[in-house]
Amino acid sequence: MLNGGINLHIPDGFIPIAQCLVYYVILIVALYFSVKWARSNLDEKRIPLLAVLAAGIFAIMSMNMPIPFGTSGHMVGGALVAIVFLAPEAAVLVFTVVLLIQALIFGDGGITALGANVLNMAIIGGFVGLYTFKGLNGTIGKYPAAGIAAWLATVIAALACAIEMGIAGTFPMNIGIPSMVLYHFFIGIIEAVLTVIVLAALDKFRPDLLAWNAGDA
Amino acid sequence: MVDITQIMRFDDLASKNSPIHNLEGRIKLISTVFIILVCVVSKELFIPIVLEIFLLIVLKLATLSYWDSAKRLLMLLPFGGAIIIFQPFIQPGNIIWSYSWLHITDFGLNWAILLLVRMIVSLTAIIIYSSTTPLQEMASSFRKLKMPRDLAMILSIMVRFLFLFVDELAAIRKSQKSRNFSIHGKNTPYKWRVKQVGYTIGMMFLKAYEQGERVHKSMVSRGFSDASEMFDEKKSPERSDYIFLLTIIIIVIVLEIIIFKYAGQLGYFGQNLAIN
Numbered sequence: 054m055l056n057g058g059i060n061l062h063i064p065d066g067f068i069p070i071a072q073c074l075v076y077y078v079i080l081i082v083a084l085y086f087s088v089k090w091a092r093s094n095l096d097e098k099r100i101p102l103l104a105v106l107a108a109g110i111f112a113i114m115s116m117n118m119p120i121p122f123g124t125s126g127h128m129v130g131g132a133l134v135a136i137v138f139l140a141p142e143a144a145v146l147v148f149t150v151v152l153l154i155q156a157l158i159f160g161d162g163g164i165t166a167l168g169a170n171v172l173n174m175a176i177i178g179g180f181v182g183l184y185t186f187k188g189l190n191g192t193i194g195k196y197p198a199a200g201i202a203a204w205l206a207t208v209i210a211a212l213a214c215a216i217e218m219g220i221a222g223t224f225p226m227n228i229g230i231p232s233m234v235l236y237h238f239f240i241g242i243i244e245a246v247l248t249v250i251v252l253a254a255l256d257k258f259r260p261d262l263l264a265w266n267a268g269d270a
Numbered sequence: 271m272v273d274i275t276q277i278m279r280f281d282d283l284a285s286k287n288s289p290i291h292n293l294e295g296r297i298k299l300i301s302t303v304f305i306i307l308v309c310v311v312s313k314e315l316f317i318p319i320v321l322e323i324f325l326l327i328v329l330k331l332a333t334l335s336y337w338d339s340a341k342r343l344l345m346l347l348p349f350g351g352a353i354i355i356f357q358p359f360i361q362p363g364n365i366i367w368s369y370s371w372l373h374i375t376d377f378g379l380n381w382a383i384l385l386l387v388r389m390i391v392s393l394t395a396i397i398i399y400s401s402t403t404p405l406q407e408m409a410s411s412f413r414k415l416k417m418p419r420d421l422a423m424i425l426s427i428m429v430r431f432l433f434l435f436v437d438e439l440a441a442i443r444k445s446q447k448s449r450n451f452s453i454h455g456k457n458t459p460y461k462w463r464v465k466q467v468g469y470t471i472g473m474m475f476l477k478a479y480e481q482g483e484r485v486h487k488s489m490v491s492r493g494f495s496d497a498s499e500m501f502d503e504k505k506s507p508e509r510s511d512y513i514f515l516l517t518i519i520i521i522v523i524v525l526e527i528i529i530f531k532y533a534g535q536l537g538y539f540g541q542n543l544a545i546n
Contacts, residue, residue, distance in 0.1 A: 065392035066310050099420070107428040115439070154408075154425075158277065158396075160346045164396075223357075247467065
């Protein structure tokens with residue numbers, strides 16, 4: 054069975070090493086700013102909090118959901134984490150460890166491709182998710198905004214993945230972009246619905262956990 | 271994605287005793303990454319194939335089952351396999367087979383074979399690594415290799431809680447199953463099923479967050495502060511560790527020399543199959 058998450062988990066060998074290095078540099082810069090953000094915003098609580106959250110996301114990512122057309126996919130949650138903290142940096146920290154462990158234990162996503170995978174799912178996913186949410190929040194309300202943000206984050210992450218594979222020469226962009234975007238157009242709907250349900254649940258049971266309730270949004 | 275409940279089984283496997291299990295954590299991590307790196311830069315089949323043979327010997331030394339490892343490999347292949355399978359049809363080159371609008375090119379086919387071999391070797395290396403290294407040892411290897419402190423701590427604590435969440439998820443699934451709930455079941459409306467998955471994820475997220483807060487409180491009450499450091503058992507690599515790593519490096523150097531000097535005589539195995 055095809056799995057929705059796979060196309061975003063680039064394996065080893067698909068991207069030439071020089072390009073992998075570029076993505077690693079991006080990852081290191083992103084991590085630098087993310088650690089700095091965590092230090093100034095989450096105080097000493099940050100480490101256990103992000104760690105346990107990463108373990109939770111790991112479990113969440115393993116829940117496969119059937120998707121129309123006979124395939125299945127799972128939630129990624131990049132936009133969700135970014136919206137909960139109102140910071141893409143949180144997504145970067147959480148997903149770097151999640152993807153590292155996934156690569157080392159399950160071989161899901163490559164070690165050399167880790168930089169590219171974090172770039173797509175956490176950096177691009179987190180930024181697109183958060184800023185789409187912030188942009189739309191005032192006009193259409195927070196839940197529709199979060200839904201659209203999560204959907205767009207999934208589609209743009211897939212687009213980025215297709216572009217990277219195109220640059221790598223592994224998959225021509227003229228085929229890769231339309232197929233990836235179309236496929237994730239549908240996966241994104243599931244991601245959006247799940248993101249909204251989770252946010253609504255959090256808002257109901259632990260509103261203090263959501264950064265938007267702290268008056269930052 | 272692979273069933274994460276398997277993570278328990280992997281950790282059991284990793285706690286066994288064998289010459290490979292007993293290697294120092296950092297050595298295993300560096301060797302794994304090194305083999306993957308060599309594979310990723312190889313443009314000929316020769317080096318990855320010899321490395322695969324080497325890894326199969328390591329697998330035997332680690333007393334791992336060939337059959338179980340092959341099954342794991344087969345489970346992982348579809349991840350990149352979907353992309354590989356298209357290669358012969360989409361890459362430009364000389365057409366070697368065609369049927370109406372569909373045709374296979376030699377460059378495409380060669381590239382697909384190279385990608386597949388690279389992937390199999392990388393995954394074999396990962397399977398050996400994860401079957402011989404407990405999660406805690408992985409985390410401590412990263413700490414010893416000077417991963418930035420905050421990230422290393424997040425990794426170490428995450429790894430501890432992974433098992434808890436695997437249990438939690440299994441419990442939730444069991445209770446859903448006992449009420450005849452199935453994510454894939456067609457007896458209930460799709461929308462309703464998505465909603466249930468959403469609630470489950472929300473629950474996991476909340477549990478994760480609250481557990482994180484509790485863990486923090488219990489850590490603080492035991493003296494944890496921003497200046498705390500993780501304790502690492504002082505274990506330096508032994509002679510056997512260096513011999514293992516050195517063997518791999520020597521094999522790779524010899525292989526590179528063979529490719530450099532005698533690529534022409536290796537036939538298809540020495541041919542540059544890469545398109546990038």
